[in-house]
Amino acid sequence: MNKKNSLSVLTNGILKENPTLVLILGTCPTLATTTTVTGALGMGIAAMIVLLCSNVFISLLRKVIPETMRIPCYIVIIAGFVTIVKMLVQAFFPGLYETLGVYLDLITVNCIILGRAEMFANKNSVAASALDGIGMGLGFTLALTAMATIREVFGAASFAGASIPFLENYTIAFLTKAPGGLLVYGLLIALVYAITKGKAPAKTSFSCSGCPNAATCHIETCSGKGDEA
Amino acid sequence: MIRNMKNLSIFVCICTAITLLLAITNTFTAPIIEKNQSASANKALFALMPDASGFEQVDTSGYTLPATVSEIHRETSGLGYVMTLVTSGYASDMVIMCGVRTDGTVSGAVCLSSNETLGKEKTYGEQFVNKDAAAVDAVDVIGGATKTTAAYKNAVKDALNASIILGGGSVDIRTEEEILADNLAAALPAGEEQFERLFLVEVLDGIDAVYKAENGAGYVFVMGEQFAGVLSNGTVVTEGVADPAALSGAVQRLEAVVLEEIDLSAYPDLLNTVLSAKKTPSGNFVVETKGAGYGIKGGNEYHPASGEYIVVRVSMTPNGKIIDCLTVSEAETDGLGDACADEKFYGQFVGKTEENYTEIDAISGATMTTDGYKQAIERAFAALSALRGGAQQ
Numbered sequence: 001m002n003k004k005n006s007l008s009v010l011t012n013g014i015l016k017e018n019p020t021l022v023l024i025l026g027t028c029p030t031l032a033t034t035t036t037v038t039g040a041l042g043m044g045i046a047a048m049i050v051l052l053c054s055n056v057f058i059s060l061l062r063k064v065i066p067e068t069m070r071i072p073c074y075i076v077i078i079a080g081f082v083t084i085v086k087m088l089v090q091a092f093f094p095g096l097y098e099t100l101g102v103y104l105d106l107i108t109v110n111c112i113i114l115g116r117a118e119m120f121a122n123k124n125s126v127a128a129s130a131l132d133g134i135g136m137g138l139g140f141t142l143a144l145t146a147m148a149t150i151r152e153v154f155g156a157a158s159f160a161g162a163s164i165p166f167l168e169n170y171t172i173a174f175l176t177k178a179p180g181g182l183l184v185y186g187l188l189i190a191l192v193y194a195i196t197k198g199k200a201p202a203k204t205s206f207s208c209s210g211c212p213n214a215a216t217c218h219i220e221t222c223s224g225k226g227d228e229a
Numbered sequence: 230m231i232r233n234m235k236n237l238s239i240f241v242c243i244c245t246a247i248t249l250l251l252a253i254t255n256t257f258t259a260p261i262i263e264k265n266q267s268a269s270a271n272k273a274l275f276a277l278m279p280d281a282s283g284f285e286q287v288d289t290s291g292y293t294l295p296a297t298v299s300e301i302h303r304e305t306s307g308l309g310y311v312m313t314l315v316t317s318g319y320a321s322d323m324v325i326m327c328g329v330r331t332d333g334t335v336s337g338a339v340c341l342s343s344n345e346t347l348g349k350e351k352t353y354g355e356q357f358v359n360k361d362a363a364a365v366d367a368v369d370v371i372g373g374a375t376k377t378t379a380a381y382k383n384a385v386k387d388a389l390n391a392s393i394i395l396g397g398g399s400v401d402i403r404t405e406e407e408i409l410a411d412n413l414a415a416a417l418p419a420g421e422e423q424f425e426r427l428f429l430v431e432v433l434d435g436i437d438a439v440y441k442a443e444n445g446a447g448y449v450f451v452m453g454e455q456f457a458g459v460l461s462n463g464t465v466v467t468e469g470v471a472d473p474a475a476l477s478g479a480v481q482r483l484e485a486v487v488l489e490e491i492d493l494s495a496y497p498d499l500l501n502t503v504l505s506a507k508k509t510p511s512g513n514f515v516v517e518t519k520g521a522g523y524g525i526k527g528g529n530e531y532h533p534a535s536g537e538y539i540v541v542r543v544s545m546t547p548n549g550k551i552i553d554c555l556t557v558s559e560a561e562t563d564g565l566g567d568a569c570a571d572e573k574f575y576g577q578f579v580g581k582t583e584e585n586y587t588e589i590d591a592i593s594g595a596t597m598t599t600d601g602y603k604q605a606i607e608r609a610f611a612a613l614s615a616l617r618g619g620a621q622q
Contacts, residue, residue, distance in 0.1 A: 066239060083251055
């Protein structure tokens with residue numbers, strides 16, 4: 001893998017193929033943990049570590065993992081790394097552990113992790129998979145942080161817990177609630193679409209081929225069969 | 230089959246590798262997590278005793294402590310104890326944490342959890358800080374949250390008592406009811422610990438209350454601090470009674486009382502306010518009247534009226550002095566107006582006359598109940614006046 005390719009793999013996840021704002025994956029933790037910047041950053045970094053570790057591990061074992069057993073294997077690997085991250089967060093960042101609550105465990109079923117394992121790590125080298133994990137993790141973290149910044153600053157007049165006095169009388173409490181989160185999410189998706197227009201991958205290129213079952217799918221109309229993202 | 234076995238073996242190997250990684254991580258994170266959790270739990274203990282250097286849990290199995298005390302932590306340098314107490318408030322159990330110094334003062338008290346409706350227990354604990362047992366006793370309960378704050382205060386007193394017991398001292402941890410029951414049983418063992426308070430219809434000088442043994446064995450007379458047991462035949466069984474003959478005479482009078490029912494139809498003015506009226510052979514009157522408390526007047530969509538009056542039984546001398554008073558029934562608000570059924574409230578009317586019966590302590594947060602009760606007493610005096618004058622028709 002040359003330098004240009006490496007850079008492309010790393011930067012893809014940040015904007016062009018941002019997992020949250022372009023691929024629309026991991027919507028549940030996105031909405032749940034973006035009420036505070038601290039929570040969003042914590043979730044983003046935790047997911048990035050799991051992405052990096054699981055991508056590396058899966059890439060390392062891609063020739064060993066049997067085709068028909070790959071989903072259970074991915075789940076075991078991802079769940080294992082999530083548990084390890086959970087233990088580390090609980091031990092060294094107890095405050096963050098309290099903030100993230102159940103969403104930390106739910107990283108196991110985060111579509112981004114399983115999606116990247118299926119779409120990238122099981123077809124690419126360890127180095128490329130590691131870069132993909134970091135890039136996707138960074139993209140996820142940045143998207144969460146941007147969303148949380150809007151929601152916390154305008155919804156609660158604070159940033160990462162530090163209050164912003166001049167905004168205290170002008171808060172939009174709606175933004176801290178789930179509907180407000182959806183609104184901000186939608187606006188950010190629209191913004192990224194406007195910025196990446198023409199550059200983002202066409203939907204067909206990651207629709208059927210991105211499906212975890214694409215390789216074993218028996219539907220004839222599955223255009224993505226055999227096609228790699 | 231062989232392929233399946235191979236796949237399964239790979240899956241088992243992956244699971245084993247992940248398990249190993251988890252085991253390694255757990256080995257060095259588990260002690261840190263345990264330490265964090267312990268520090269978090271101890272945060273509340275340090276908040277109540279800021280000067281503490283550490284805490285250790287006390288094994289309470291060798292002590293007889295008040296029932297509210299559920300857990301005790303001893304400050305390691307001997308500053309005192311922090312106790313967790315579980316008590317019943319107005320709506321549900323309250324969990325209170327109270328710090329007690331070895332000098333017998335409260336270092337802090339906080340309500341950890343409760344489902345109480347009024348929320349005043351959240352800051353009530355601040356009033357006990359640096360107070361000793363006597364000063365804690367003097368802290369007022371909060372009007373509108375009488376039951377909750379009274380339970381809170383009793384829990385703090387229990388913590389102080391527990392501290393004395395843990396320090397090797399002895400303290401009476403019985404409730405008022407238990408003390409009364411013990412005193413009655415000691416005064417008249419023949420009563421077999423089953424007594425009921427007698428509603429007095431005759432004036433018994435120097436006697437505060439009379440309890441009758443449910444098995445008919447005799448009576449216990451309460452005179453200040455003294456409890457004197459007298460058998461039904463007039464034999465005084467308690468030693469050191471100043472005037473045994475007077476008690477024997479009192480028993481004879483109590484046994485001889487037969488109440489004569491008065492026909493209220495002869496008194497049309499009383500029909501709406503007086504439920505029953507009786508007369509003793511000595512000329513005293515016993516009337517049951519009703520007063521409109523909160524149950525009648527306070528009904529609205531948020532506080533539906535029970536539609537029931539407060540019914541009060543009053544015995545009076547012909548010249549208008551209250552001999553005894555008792556709440557027969559009430560349906561006032563739980564935790565507020567229902568205090569009118571407490572002897573501490575209705576006992577205030579004993580010895581009062583028409584001129585001074587209003588000079589009593591009102592029930593905190595239940596003005597309508599107090600007013601309704603006074604109305605019932607006022608009607609009792611009106612009834613007395615009418616009954617003394619004879620039939621109206």
